[in-house]
Amino acid sequence: MSIDQVVSIGLPVNISPPPGPGPAVTAAETREPLPFGARLLKGERNWWFLGPGGVARLRDRHVTADGGLRPDAEQRLHESGMFTPGRISSYSLTVLTSTHCNLGCGYCFQNTAQDQAGGSRPPRIAQTRLTSKTITEILGFTERQMSEAGLDKLRILLFGGEPLLNPRGCLELLERAAGIAPTSAWMISNATLLTPSLARRLADLGLTSVQVTFDGDRADHDRIRVGRADGGATFDKIVGNMAKASEDTALQWTLRVNVSQETFHGVDALIDRLAGALDPARCTLYFARIGDVGVGYANSLLHTGELPAAFTRWQRRALDLGFTVARPGARKTCVTCGHTDGRYGAVVSADGTLASCWETAGKPDWEVGTAADGYRPGAETRDRWIACQDLYRYDEDARTLARFRDSVDTALLDYLHETGRL
Template sequence: MTIDQAVSTTLPVNPGQALPSDRTALGSSDGARLLQGERNWWFLGPGGVARLGGRHVTAGGTLRPEAEQRLRESGMFTPSTVRAYALTVLTSTHCNLGCGYCFQNTAQDQAGGTRPPRIARTRLNSQTITSLLGFTERQMAAVGLEKLRILLFGGEPLLNPRGCLELLERATDIAPTSAWMISNATLLTPSLARRLTGLGLTSVQVTFDGDRADHDRIRIGRADGSGTFDKIIRNIVNASEVSPIQWTLRVNVSQETFHGVDALIDRLATSLDPARCTLYFARIGDVGVGYTNSLLHTGELPAAFTRWQRRALDLGFTVSRPGARKTCVTCGHADGRYGAVVSADGTLASCWETAGKPDWEVGTVADGYRPSTVTGDRWVACQDLYRFDENARTLARFRDTVDTALLDYLDETGRL
């Protein structure tokens, strides 16, 4: 939308320049952002994105009162309503790959091989499913939610396909259920794809570590060090032929993969159906397992992210739209109000990064969450444990610059 359909820019503009990070927040808790594009200003609020003209913004880079009032009246400051309980379940804490950066590792492989030590191995079973569904039903009733959205997670969730299928099948007894999955896709068969989608699975997130050669050095079989790129592509193609699964393709960016990303995007476009795929790029960080990524958020990285996003759009992929800073529905509420993360043994964690780690448990599905006086130091949110060599201001500036460029391009090409 626009305010008064106005797009004129009466203020001098630096093309693609985002506001300093301390000026992007318009409120202490609403997460709104104000970015300066090539021709327009962009307001990103909890209720959506608006294109503004220069007359709506002060010389200091803040909203004029009348513009803010119009945005509030149109719902742009209003967060969307939570409509489903977000339940993340680790069906298996084991994984068949040996990626060195995984946040479920406990250290690097000291022998330099493909078997970094990991969190304890557990599998979801029928008894635990009974307990976690009872817990979920109680949590949903407490906030009046009647729908359930399940994330099948791991480790590798498909190391326990029976647990995945039983969980989805039994979940329908407590609420209308839909699901998505984060998987390395090496074990995804057409038969499993059909059965999972029949039980409500709508989408799968799969990771690529750069183009084929880089990926096959990094995202490798734990048992034998074998490459996985071609197997993943083949499994996605075969699953797509028998199911309506939508795919989110995460591209990990590090010093090891950076120079192959351009070729990867083109390869994915020729191998898969871009119309069924969302592509996004993420710089890998370290959560204290000894992984090193020397690629910084400065230098050529912002321009590279912009180039990759534009190429993906031009090839027919979906690229996630920028938005306001949002509180995670799962880890953003210390009482698990709108969502929970459950490990395969029924222990509760505040977020994905700490699931299955004994020092980070915040309760169990049998007994519920422990008091905040006990879990206060253990309750962390998304990305809280990631370590970067740059400060928060630098990270915010990177995000603002990339998001501004994407909004400008979406607008320029009529995709916004």
Template sequence: MSLDQVTRTGGERLLRGERNWWFLGAGGIARLGSRHLTADGALLPETERWLDEKGLFAASPVRSYSLTVLTSTHCNLGCGYCFQNTAQDPAGGGRPPRIARSRLTSKTITSVLDFTRRQMAAADLERLRILLFGGEPLLNPRGCLELLERAADIGQTSAWMISNATLLTPRLARQLTELGLDSVQVTFDGDRPDHDRIRTGRADGGGTFDTIIGNIVGASEAAPVRWTLRVNVSQENIHGIDSLIDRLAAALDPARCTLYFARVGDVGIGYANDLRTGELSAAFVRWQRRALGLGFTVTRPGARRPCTTCGHSGGRYGAVVSADGTLSSCWETAGKSDWEVGTVADGYVSGTKADDRWIACEDLYRYDEGARAIAEFRDTVDTALLDHLDETGRL
């Protein structure tokens, strides 16, 4: 689908499948036939009215404030592509320089919760969803637990965590889920040999694959956690992704796991990914179908929608707070002193400075290809997934 075939500016997408067209709107997905479109592939007025009546243009209202808190800016791994690195390791190892160290304290938690209460009141929201983030959040388990426990007083209804899982114990998993944690996102960098070469311990340079798998298994036995397994794809690991999917299915419970595949981007710190979208679409389609066949969930495509956290200026529906109480617009700039947009004590700054520093998801990522090539890649992969979900009765 060409970009000019979207008939509205709200992020709707129109994709041509093998047997039909797919409309992806803020309110859901619809299967369309050729009779619903003009000869050049645009929605007919009566089709647009029908989709509107069905609510497919209408986004669900925001119901929860989305608060991201870095409980620690330090990390025990040394991944070379991390957007919190400030450069590559000059020695060529697994210790790239990072953002400054900071650790969430009880005093800062008080300020964070006071700030969040004010933000929720301004947005007329009574529910709160917290993301425990880092660095590695579990380098400060006490901060994670205290934040969740105290947030219950201002309306926390759920929480999730992005973690490398190397420090996740069954006991800690139980404690976190008792305080509202329902899911954890963990990254794999290809199959075991590639992962253990890329995703290494910062202190000893050792591999982490078996530790992560063992900790996910132990935590799953101890607590009702759901898992999102992010699979990073680069020239360093692409040939091992097929075997990784099989290995994960053998070791974990696919029914509790969602897989998604992500091309590693360049954030300007000297780590380049040579893979181009033209080489990747067939592989992404194959991996998604293999994952579904093994019982994993694969994230469904959707309309282009602004991120709740960074897609609205001034932290209207969400905020990113570093461990020292400074505010950033997005996860990708958290902990970076030249990207701060305020503090929890004083709120968001305004004016040109704030506008210049307001970054949304992946704004900092650099690719050798233009926006059209990247959009076509996404459309190709998403169309194939929708076709497959429909053919197999999963849609």
């Protein structure tokens, strides 16, 4: 569908939805949800349609009085591909190269409890480390899965614990994976161990981006995101390592900012500090309220009150400083945990056990198979197959959470349109 055709019913250029699942549809809570995870949000001057095929701007004449799509507008959206999910082209493989971590964050979903001594060593899942033998099993499993799904490309997530506690495992996995399929990779790391030399070697083997977490501005971060062995500060080391790696590689960065009652008031300063230390043009910035996963960490910050306005302020400041902020999208099924047969992706722990999701990898009694033998029958794993954030606990109901996300997403789309960024 051409841009002229889109504009003729008030629909601007499509923008791609971000990866991962989105919020529930709540534009009008009394009507039936739109199909295929689509959402309809009321903006300041227009309506926003968020579908699996992109985002469109609608006028009041395209929407019913109760906040639903009029039949002619829905037909045009279908015809333009807005309801059509993108084709899955790569198999998504998450591998924990090490289940150990050198930091002692109290909220981590891989903790099994809080540190009873009040220090930086909360008990964690059992320590395992990826070996050459397990890599052989994982790649054999991956070839079989890719063949069954009809996929010929591979996208690997290097995960942990801290994946760089086993750099040899990371490098060997990427090098050998290239022998079974065209491979690209990304990594979730705390970046404390990322040297320029290691960054170059990983980038040469297909690593394109790294996600790094910050717990508020420097003072808050250095109180929360601390070394496991000594409780030491980490902020300057992380930022310094990222800056040096950026000088030697073309790596892109995703900066996750954790939001809680302990970090909330430092986020504004953090955004400016990161803009001064890193190249915003190579960074995507996003904000995430820390959730309760049952390890004794309490986040008292609710999704009501000043939080929606704060998220909106932070996103606008990030955009104005040159950072990328992920565009809102439709509710999506995670390619890794959204299919109970692991059709399009898998999570494999360092010992070769399969989990349905990152959040259960390495945890006893949550295994759904092994790389050597494949997935167990569905009847055996039904109660163990969980998807993204299924284990999170909230003090607020689903409607409150959805209103928060809808409010933030609407404000972001309004600002992107207002500033000509769509």
